[in-house]
Amino acid sequence: MKNRRLGILIAVALMLVGASAFLLLRTHPQQDEMAGIVFDAQKGFPSPKEITIRNITKEEVTYALLASGSKAKPEVKKLAPGAIDRVRAVDTMIVTYEKYGREVSYSLYPGKPYSFRFDSSGKIDIWQGSHGREDAEDLAPFVPTPPEVVAKMFELAKADKDSVIYDIGCGDGRIVIYAAKTFGARGVGIDIDPERIKESKENAKKEGVEKLVKFLLEDATKTDISAATIVTTYLLPESNELLRPKFERELKPGTIIVTHNYIIPGWEGKEIDSATLTDASGTEHTVFLYKK
Numbered sequence: 001m002k003n004r005r006l007g008i009l010i011a012v013a014l015m016l017v018g019a020s021a022f023l024l025l026r027t028h029p030q031q032d033e034m035a036g037i038v039f040d041a042q043k044g045f046p047s048p049k050e051i052t053i054r055n056i057t058k059e060e061v062t063y064a065l066l067a068s069g070s071k072a073k074p075e076v077k078k079l080a081p082g083a084i085d086r087v088r089a090v091d092t093m094i095v096t097y098e099k100y101g102r103e104v105s106y107s108l109y110p111g112k113p114y115s116f117r118f119d120s121s122g123k124i125d126i127w128q129g130s131h132g133r134e135d136a137e138d139l140a141p142f143v144p145t146p147p148e149v150v151a152k153m154f155e156l157a158k159a160d161k162d163s164v165i166y167d168i169g170c171g172d173g174r175i176v177i178y179a180a181k182t183f184g185a186r187g188v189g190i191d192i193d194p195e196r197i198k199e200s201k202e203n204a205k206k207e208g209v210e211k212l213v214k215f216l217l218e219d220a221t222k223t224d225i226s227a228a229t230i231v232t233t234y235l236l237p238e239s240n241e242l243l244r245p246k247f248e249r250e251l252k253p254g255t256i257i258v259t260h261n262y263i264i265p266g267w268e269g270k271e272i273d274s275a276t277l278t279d280a281s282g283t284e285h286t287v288f289l290y291k292k
């Protein structure tokens with residue numbers, strides 16, 4: 001009899017434990033219900049994570065994607081020119097594609113934008129992008145121009161206090177801030193990345209030139225740049241090529257365009273000067289000067 005009562009008590013206790021576990025799991029979703037969600041420790045709340053892959057080339061790109069460490073068969077995908085693949089990613093993804101007749105693989109990290117572009121030998125390669133927005137061009141990832149190269153760009157452009165500088169994809173604002181500090185010139189920096197615009201405004205304030213410069217959070221391909229006397233770019237060649245019709249349409253005759261490292265394809269006849277220099281780390285840079 002005693003044993004029977006004990007058995008019933010144990011059974012009831014087990015049922016209670018089971019029922020509480022069931023309720024707990026309903027209010028706190030199980031792991032697989034949260035697939036694609038990563039807890040952002042800094043912000044303290046869950047934020048969706050994804051990887052974007054944009055095809056900036058003029059060809060369809062075939063590639064395979066697989067979560068890092070997974071033994072599953074990789075998913076083979078095709079991306080049309082101009083298209084963007086948005087991939088839910090909780091962990092590093094491995095992208096594999098063909099380059100120089102053999103398969104190459106790279107790690108892609110959640111929260112980051114990537115782009116298929118042509119490399120300097122005209123082969124398709126994957127690069128870090130600037131953003132994953134569908135409604136804006138990705139002109140180049142953020143890589144700042146070293147100070148000595150900025151100085152050379154303005155030396156070639158013969159900037160003075162009457163110059164009006166437009167920097168297409170302004171990054172941390174250094175180009176227009178330099179011109180404002182050095183010549184008292186006015187400038188407009190345009191960037192698609194809110195972090196960069198915030199940083200540019202802070203930097204202008206720190207340097208005491210916030211009255212001379214303006215920073216716009218925009219897709220620079222849509223900004224009116226007709227007030228410029230000097231336009232600066234540090235963008236990839238396909239982006240300079242994309243901007244060329246805009247330069248032809250909007251810029252006044254005589255406007256100077258200075259590019260860092262990359263030419264403006266199709267404007268060979270408008271190139272009036274260039275200079276090559278080495279920065280403090282020993283890296284070589286070229287500056288190209290065009291006159292509209």
Ligand SMILES: C[S@@+](CC[C@H](N)C(=O)[O-])C[C@H]1O[C@@H](n2cnc3c(N)ncnc32)[C@H](O)[C@@H]1O
Binds near residue numbers: 168170173218
């Ligand atoms: C290579 S960085 C150049 C930064 C700066 N001009 C310099 O030389 O130090 C290119 C910048 O272009 C920005 N960018 C990319 N696509 C853009 C777009 N559609 N409109 C405006 N800015 C863009 C990126 O966010 C990045 O800050």
